[in-house]
Amino acid sequence: MSLHDVVEEMARAHDLEAGTYSLASEGARVSSYDVVFLLEFTEIAAASRDGVMMLGPKGETVVGLIKAASHVLLDRLASEARKEDAGFRLGIKNGEIEQILMAAGETLIDDLQFYTRNDLGWNRRLFDSLNVISSLRYESAEARATVVVGVDEPVGGFLMKFRNPVPLSNSVWARKTVQMAAGDCCVYSDGASMLGMVRRVEHRRDEFWIRLKGQGKWEAGTGALPVVDVRFGLPSRPIRRLEKKRFEATFSRVFTNPTRNGIDQIWALLEGVFAQGHGALIVVDEAASSEAGRLASQATPIEPVALSADVAARATAIDGAILLDPDGVCHGVGVILDGESYLLGTASRGARFNSALRYVQARKGIGRLAVVVSEDGQVDLIPRLRPQINLDELTRLVFLASEPPLDDVETPEYRRACEVLVRYHGEYLGFLLSELRKDLDEEGRGKAIVRMFSASSVVDEPGFGSETFDPHRSDFPHASSEDVGPADGGDNT
Incomplete structure (x- = not known):
């Protein structure tokens, strides 16, 4: 058993007792000492680390950016300790932080390939290839497509199978190929080449996905969870989507008599809006009918109707909010909200977020809820409720x-x-x-x-x-x- 394994086993025993989460470096010989570096996370930090559980040769493990960055940092510490002047150089410069993050991005994409391909070999240049492909335009269009990376034949077979696979290393050819992917039509890849076109279905455990989101922007994940968000080569923690479970919990606290039909209708509408990929604002108000009348001079009131997801998505193309009642019936579009200044607003967020915050907080006795979709895909649910406690x-x-x-x-x-x-x-x-x-x-x-x-x-x-x-x-x-x-x-x- 290596020194690393011994220390990691001791750390696991400590973690169980202290409620922490630890990662160990490989061993390094410093003078007459064997040295192992250890990173310890608190229980809450470990529980909330942004990663996904994946099944590997030694059982389930977490794959995520924080863990990948931790391993890169530990490797760097061990490498520095092996030098003759170990300990002389302290600290990390700003430029090196970006280097660590980019190395962590490469490690993370390698991990995704390893745990989905079951050690069948993988493309160690995939991270770099995706950065180049996402940065290219095709006839002025930015890259917006989904690539599914798997091992076996895709579920449901190919819609179109290429006789000659397209190497991901050939970035211009690969960029041209992804232009064919749109909606539920995706590119299927083995991680090294593009093999054909498939229809999007529920992802399997031996697959992960890559979503190209515009020039220089892409994300990767598995199942329904994004694992990393990359912008111009620099990875960051993924933008977490609003989950239906959290939306339902907040909806049930805000409104007195919520109905299942109302929640499902509004959630279906939201999913259509999320898929558009641009900013939007949806407000649910118990007094939506009277509010549409009150704000008529700064809105487009409409005959009450349950909008389809497609129509709702089109309505977000203009400024202002979509105004719904708790049953999912729309009473107005392009609504410019009002409201007094709010102490807990924030200058770091845009006008859409702060106007929604002011409006929701304006009348304490009325059930109001807002969903704010930012241009970068971030989704905020207002009010921002803390966990209940009796x-x-x-x-x-x-x-x-x-x-x-x-x-x-x-x-x-x-x-x-x-x-x-x-x-x-x-x-x-x-x-x-x-x-x-x-x-x-x-x-x-x-x-x-x-x-x-x-x-x-x-x-x-x-x-x-x-x-x-x-x-x-x-x-x-x-x-x-x-x-x-x-x-x-x-x-x-």
């Missing part, structure tokens, strides 16, 4: 987290309480303590808050503090329920 459970967590740990030993339960409060209710901590811990003076409450932040690992996560939640009447239901709690909030990203 008042009894919230009170229990506040008392648990505000007491100093016994003998200064932070138990997993104590750390978990601090993480939930800091992550989801950080702006309320002073108010919660003043209301629930009246036995503590101002200094005691201040010390309790400091302890909570110190014990919470979420403050060390990249981007901590950038996540914002909108106050909502459904945040703290009075009724106790095992189905409502801090761990049941789902994905709030």
